[in-house]
Amino acid sequence: MEQKKLAIIATKGSLDWAYPPFILASTASALGYETEIFFTFYGLQLLKKDLSLEVTPLGNPGMPMPMGMDKWFPVALTALPGMQSMMTYMMKKKMAAKGVAGLEELRELCQEAEVRLIACQMTVDLFDMKPADFIDGIEYAGAARFFEFAGESDICLYI
Amino acid sequence: MADFDQELDASGLNCPLPILRAKKALSGLESGQVLHIIATDPGSVKDFEAFAKQTGNELTESREEGGKFHFLIKKA
Numbered sequence A: 001m002e003q004k005k006l007a008i009i010a011t012k013g014s015l016d017w018a019y020p021p022f023i024l025a026s027t028a029s030a031l032g033y034e035t036e037i038f039f040t041f042y043g044l045q046l047l048k049k050d051l052s053l054e055v056t057p058l059g060n061p062g063m064p065m066p067m068g069m070d071k072w073f074p075v076a077l078t079a080l081p082g083m084q085s086m087m088t089y090m091m092k093k094k095m096a097a098k099g100v101a102g103l104e105e106l107r108e109l110c111q112e113a114e115v116r117l118i119a120c121q122m123t124v125d126l127f128d129m130k131p132a133d134f135i136d137g138i139e140y141a142g143a144a145r146f147f148e149f150a151g152e153s154d155i156c157l158y159i
Numbered sequence B: 001m002a003d004f005d006q007e008l009d010a011s012g013l014n015c016p017l018p019i020l021r022a023k024k025a026l027s028g029l030e031s032g033q034v035l036h037i038i039a040t041d042p043g044s045v046k047d048f049e050a051f052a053k054q055t056g057n058e059l060t061e062s063r064e065e066g067g068k069f070h071f072l073i074k075k076a
Helices: A015-030 A041-047 A066-072 A075-079 A083-097 A103-112 A121-126 A143-150 B017-027 B044-055
Strands: A005-010 A034-039 A116-120 A139-141 A155-158 B006-010 B034-039 B058-065 B068-074
Touching: A005 A015, A005 A041, A005 A143, A015 A034, A015 A041, A015 A083, A015 A103, A015 B017, A034 A041, A034 A143, A041 A116, A041 A121, A075 A083, A116 A121, A116 A143, A121 A139, A139 A143, B006 B017, B017 B034, B017 B044, B017 B068, B034 B044, B044 B058, B044 B068
Parallel strands: A005 A034, A005 A155, A034 A116, A116 A139, B006 B034
Antiparallel strands: B034 B068, B058 B068
């Protein structure tokens, strides 16, 4: 049986949205898929050595909040200073309590499983990001490089 | 519970960790050897069925006992 291929584009750089690319890529590898993730724009935050990602309740009506706050807490007040770091703290605490893997761990598992991680060169230049801030073992390339693999993939996801 | 060659306790771990740990443990086994996995994630029941189906390793047992899920996977 020919090896299946999964191609993912990761575009978001918040704590919550960091999970799907790494969960799907690591699981696909365990199932025998050859997998690549192309990180572009805010998705590049997921390749930083220091993952200081946050989650925001602002403009996110689907996000469950403590004490049912998502149902009664005024939306405007979710913009108050400190709300984002408080929600990030609570989300991390909840994830740890529920046995959800840490992002660093999932990312390492992806690398161990030889998931290829590709940083969008254009975005790196655009935001003056430093390769020294990124983890080792990643590739820097452009859109054509993505299609080289994605064109032959069985599953292609934009996250 | 039938015989097994190695045990993996994935209790308390959530998706996709039980599958990832099982995959890693299986890679250290010989063909025909059996891995016993213990998990608490209810999603793991369907996940191990899907894992076995897609990897060719055989799920020879799947049962719940005392709030925990037990799986036996025979390496292909």
